[in-house]
Amino acid sequence: MAKRTVDVAVIGSGPGGLAAAIAAKKEGAGNVLVVERDVEMGGILLQCIHHGFGTEILGADLPGPAYAQRFEQEAISLGVETLLDTMVLDITPTRQIVAASESSGLLEVQARSIVLAMGCRERTRAQITLPGARPAGVYTAGMAQRFVNVEGFVPGRRIVILGSGDIGMIMARRLTFEGAKVARVVEIMPFLSGLMRNYVQCLLDFDIPLQLGHTISRIIGRRRVEAVEVVQVDDQWRPVPGTEEIIPCDTLLLSVGLIPENELSRNVGVALDPVTGGPYVDERFETTMPGIFAAGNVVHVYDLVDWVTEAGYVAGKHAARFAAGDRAGQLDYVRLEAGENVRYVVPHVLTRDQLPGESIKLQMRARQPIEKPVWVELRDGEKRLIRRAERYARPGEMLTLVLPERSYEDVRQAETLTVNVLER
Amino acid sequence: MAKTTELICVTCPMGCKLTVTHEGDTILGIEGNVCKRGEAYAQTELVDPRRMVATTVQVVGGVHPLVPVYTTAPIPKPLIFDLLSELRQVKLRAPILAGRVVLEDALGTGVTVLTSRDLPAAPG
Ligand SMILES: Cc1cc2nc3c(=O)[nH]c(=O)nc-3n(C[C@H](O)[C@H](O)[C@H](O)COP(=O)(O)OP(=O)(O)OC[C@H]3O[C@@H](n4cnc5c(N)ncnc54)[C@H](O)[C@@H]3O)c2cc1C
Ligand code: SF4
Numbered sequence: 358m359a360k361r362t363v364d365v366a367v368i369g370s371g372p373g374g375l376a377a378a379i380a381a382k383k384e385g386a387g388n389v390l391v392v393e394r395d396v397e398m399g400g401i402l403l404q405c406i407h408h409g410f411g412t413e414i415l416g417a418d419l420p421g422p423a424y425a426q427r428f429e430q431e432a433i434s435l436g437v438e439t440l441l442d443t444m445v446l447d448i449t450p451t452r453q454i455v456a457a458s459e460s461s462g463l464l465e466v467q468a469r470s471i472v473l474a475m476g477c478r479e480r481t482r483a484q485i486t487l488p489g490a491r492p493a494g495v496y497t498a499g500m501a502q503r504f505v506n507v508e509g510f511v512p513g514r515r516i517v518i519l520g521s522g523d524i525g526m527i528m529a530r531r532l533t534f535e536g537a538k539v540a541r542v543v544e545i546m547p548f549l550s551g552l553m554r555n556y557v558q559c560l561l562d563f564d565i566p567l568q569l570g571h572t573i574s575r576i577i578g579r580r581r582v583e584a585v586e587v588v589q590v591d592d593q594w595r596p597v598p599g600t601e602e603i604i605p606c607d608t609l610l611l612s613v614g615l616i617p618e619n620e621l622s623r624n625v626g627v628a629l630d631p632v633t634g635g636p637y638v639d640e641r642f643e644t645t646m647p648g649i650f651a652a653g654n655v656v657h658v659y660d661l662v663d664w665v666t667e668a669g670y671v672a673g674k675h676a677a678r679f680a681a682g683d684r685a686g687q688l689d690y691v692r693l694e695a696g697e698n699v700r701y702v703v704p705h706v707l708t709r710d711q712l713p714g715e716s717i718k719l720q721m722r723a724r725q726p727i728e729k730p731v732w733v734e735l736r737d738g739e740k741r742l743i744r745r746a747e748r749y750a751r752p753g754e755m756l757t758l759v760l761p762e763r764s765y766e767d768v769r770q771a772e773t774l775t776v777n778v779l780e781r
Numbered sequence: 782m783a784k785t786t787e788l789i790c791v792t793c794p795m796g797c798k799l800t801v802t803h804e805g806d807t808i809l810g811i812e813g814n815v816c817k818r819g820e821a822y823a824q825t826e827l828v829d830p831r832r833m834v835a836t837t838v839q840v841v842g843g844v845h846p847l848v849p850v851y852t853t854a855p856i857p858k859p860l861i862f863d864l865l866s867e868l869r870q871v872k873l874r875a876p877i878l879a880g881r882v883v884l885e886d887a888l889g890t891g892v893t894v895l896t897s898r899d900l901p902a903a904p905g
Contacts, residue, residue: 423879
């Protein structure tokens with residue numbers, strides 16, 4: 358088996374992994390290696406051909422592949438090494454990586470630190486229990502995106518989409534561009550799950566009907582999808598009898614959410630948060646295993662790729678410092694808890710004595726929508742450390758609270774901090 | 782005759798629902814906008830709505846059969862499907878570099894269509 362040693366190994370070459378590799382190099386790491394199972398770098402962005410990437414950190418409105426290519430080129434020019442078409446099979450607590458590729462077989466890499474950047478995958482039919490036959494013609498929206506945008510094949514002519522997530526809405530427009538008819542988008546929640554911008558520019562613009570508070574109760578068709586049955590649901594998600602409607606279609610796309618991809622993390626013993634589906638991390642994106650960091654959608658599903666890149670920079674920089682031996686003994690943590698109307702907050706803990714010399718972003722999702730002005734606040738019991746006003750809070754849009762350096766002293770005094778999202 | 786048109790402002794993620802009263806292109810009143818930018822949005826959306834367009838064009842001899850392309854500025858909304866038909870006629874030969882001009886003055890709008898990525902030639 359081929360063997361080599363590197364300072365920082367990054368698993369995955371999406372925007373999270375590329376940013377981590379770039380930052381690790383800039384922090385002075387000698388060998389930085391990116392291992393990617395696909396034959397090209399860039400991750401999922403290669404199939405996201407629509408605009409909307411880079412508005413926050415590049416000040417440009419780019420399509421996904423163009424965004425990815427900028428970071429790929431920067432990584433290469435900094436001397437980041439890559440192993441493509443190579444799948445990581447296992448990592449060990451001592452940070453050995455076992456990978457396989459068709460051309461060189463099994464290989465082993467010993468890394469001083471590792472950045473997990475495997476991204477996320479889509480929820481599938483098995484995870485949402487959709488009754489009915491199992492004919493051909495049911496795909497996730499992301500599979501359809503790859504078919505249409507990379508492989509050049511349009512999966513159907515008349516389409517129903519379950520879920521109002523962004524990928525589903527973007528595919529509704531894309532399939533319309535390719536001459537297909539999108540008969541309906543069906544959402545079980547009483548509110549849109551993706552961004553309003555996508556609702557306007559992907560559905561309204563092309564008169565594609567959206568039905569909130571409805572779900573698909575049955576798939577009809579023996580070999581190929583012939584129709585779906587749509588039904589209204591009550592506030593407990595129970596079908597309301599008598600509201601069934603049959604919609605003829607040859608294809609059903611599922612856009613019902615993304616889950617962080619953490620097989621490798623679980624196997625090595627990294628503790629995972631059941632709420633986010635990703636590792637517990639501190640503000641440097643270190644997981645519960647020393648020297649194993651995580652960046653991007655592997656941690657929690659972001660809504661903007663720009664923030665994935667930023668998270669990658671933080672993880673990569675600290676992975677490089679760890680590789681350089683910058684660690685004295687055990688770390689002591691301050692817990693960060695999701696309080697009122699907060700589903701989760703990342704990071705999960707803050708290091709009491711190692712807080713970096715830069716402000717820290719606390720990113721969270723609200724549990725329930727509040728269509729009124731809100732405060733996003735950080736508290737230590739009775740004491741409020743910081744707060745920020747927002748015009749509203751919605752589960753589909755991540756909220757950010759920046760922890761400034763001047764609050765670090767308060768953080769160090771605390772046992773547990775809580776974030777809340779409250780009506781103003 | 783004054784008319785009302787319902788719009789959703791997408792200038793920021795708030796997505797205000799705007800009720801615009803107008804006579805032809807002249808706006809008489811707007812309700813529902815939380816901030817002033819909603820007015821500017823309603824004005825362009827009413828008079829000359831434009832959208833960015835991204836699609837793919839065919840490629841011969843590449844690692845993939847398609848290359849993604851995008852408009853560098855928004856084009857008038859009524860021209861979207863004409864632009865898509867025009868791009869369906871294009872066939873490029875790999876290797877292709879990102880930023881290659883696919884259409885220079887698309888449908889006379891002055892908008893450029895560029896490739897989004899490099900596409901290497903297929904080996905062999
Ligand atoms: C189908 C789909 C469509 C999306 N569309 C959008 C969108 O339109 N806009 C948006 O902002 N966000 C979108 N997202 C979210 C998007 O994933 C993030 O914005 C961003 O790409 C996340 O970057 P990442 O680096 O965390 O992960 P990814 O870009 O997913 O990269 C992960 C990489 O890790 C590699 N990998 C995984 N496991 C292994 C392994 N064991 N060994 C080696 N390599 C491995 C994968 O091949 C992949 O290249 C989409 C996500 C999905 C799944
Ligand atoms: S009107 Fe102002 S607040 Fe409302 S969506 Fe437009 S830009 Fe945002």
